[in-house]
Amino acid sequence: MTVWEEHNQKGAKETARRRSFKFFTLLSLILLCISISIFFASIHKTIVYAHFFYIPIILAAIWYKKRAIYIAILLGVMHIFSSIFTSPALGIFMESLGRASMLFIVAYTIGLISQRCEDAREELKSAEERYRTIFEHALTALCVVDAEGRILLANRQFEELVGLQAENLRGRHWTDFVAEEDAERARNYCESRRKGGAPACYLFKFINSKGERKYVNACMEPIPNSKECILSLLDITELKKKEEELRETCKKLEELDKMKRDFLNVAYHEMRSPLAPIVGYASMLEMCAHTEKERKYVRSIERCARQLEKMINRMLELARIDGEAVKLSIEKASVRKIVEQAVATLLTEAREKRHKISLSVPDVEIECDKQKILEVFTNLISNAIKYTEEGGRIEVIVEDRGEDIKCCVADTGIGIPKEHLPKIFERFYVVDTSLTRKSGSLGLGLSIVKEYVRMHGGKVWATSEVGKGSKFFFTLPKKQKEKREKEERGE
């Protein structure tokens, strides 16, 4: 049973005892007054002794409030009748009536005042119960301490935190439970709060009765017009533990990230190094090849080595984009020149497959990383060439939309099934993974296109119809945000 429940039980017994006392006291007084009144009335034949009735009336009003009016009515009537019996004269009768009225008014007024006091007391009691419930059932550990810091009152949470019952806590100093290294800080904190220091939470180590160490966030608030303070403690041991675990995990992730970056740099270097003698010697062989066949063999070696180099470069580039190591080098560039350059590098391949490439590109300049946008166009046009049967048509169309440009690379190729369209820009996604697929693709080219366009603030998407062809679209803003912001700042 808590302190409060004990208190309630005692209170109920006390109330019953008081009620009985009041009733019998009042009854006795009324009977006494009646007896005295009748006695003196019979001797002196007057009603002067009606004043005795004021005593029980006032008491009844205090104890029974408005209900006392009934007692007043009863006594008033008795007073009138008693006056009739003692003296039948009208004047005496009227005086009796007046005195009876006075009795009623006194009773009513006192009853009203008494009722108001009782209401106020009930309200106070109700408020006290409300705050008592809040105090007792709060999820935070709460205690009330006196001017010296000794515990006067503690709630259930505080008892659980400390590991002691409330009766064992009373009189103990709350800083007894603070770890030694924090004890002085805790005392200084209390001092500062009592002197009106700024409200603040204070973190300290808490040692409960079982010797367990906990992390607690404390907040002390002085109670107005009192030397007492309310101390609120929040056990954040679990939070601290999770914070520590999170910190460890972050540290591990940073280490893993560094390992990944180091691995990528090493892998990139080690994978490209053997390509150097392959490409280098192939180029020298080509210079001293005697027959067309020899030159053809050598060109084949070089082409495949370059293809491998391109795949390695793409893997590294995507990894660097993930690690935010890739920065844009923004400059004003002519879109037409970029497209023409992309087409020029792929002209040989296009001619081998007898494709027709047409361009519809307005003379527009945009702010972009020229190399990256060149790679975007190159990747898309290269894909169009690769996935279109011989004698196909490839169009590059650029539309100037004022704030941005919309680019389209369209082909009359094999097309992409609808179910693959949402995924084709994902890394390593290859539409056809069967043995009969067109080989030579790691599924990274479109991922790079998407990343480069995204870095410029644009969007990329595709439409396609199997057997008819595909269209790859992307937008690019004409001005880049950073530059725009710098212009606005006047830099």
Added chain:
Amino acid sequence: MWKNERKDGGERRKIRILIVEDAAYMREMLEEMLNQQRDRYEIVGFAVNGREAVEKYKELKPDIVTMDLVMEVMDGIQAIKEIRKYDKRVKILVITALGTPEYEKASLEAGADACLWKPFTVKNLFEVLERLVSQDECGNGEE
């Protein structure tokens, strides 16, 4: 610089190159490539790490140093900085597989004049060497 040096039969003297590369196959390949134009380029020595590069440089005083970056004992970036303490004019060409903008920037800031990423063709190599040579011829004139 090269115009006023001793001439062989009225022709310009050969450009002297020090090759700094830890991989034997790369040293051989560079030698084979440069031998394609042995009348123009002369290999004066090889070094397998950065420290040897600095020592060989001081001994041989080449016109051009080709510098790998990933090497034991002393890496290429450090070796470039050391050589630059002695000579601001020698041409340093970084030849590496670490073809990222970060390494390019680090090389140029250390004092390299140009970068050539592996893999490269013999044509790529001569193009960049000629560019370095012509920079010097245009920039310096007579001493």
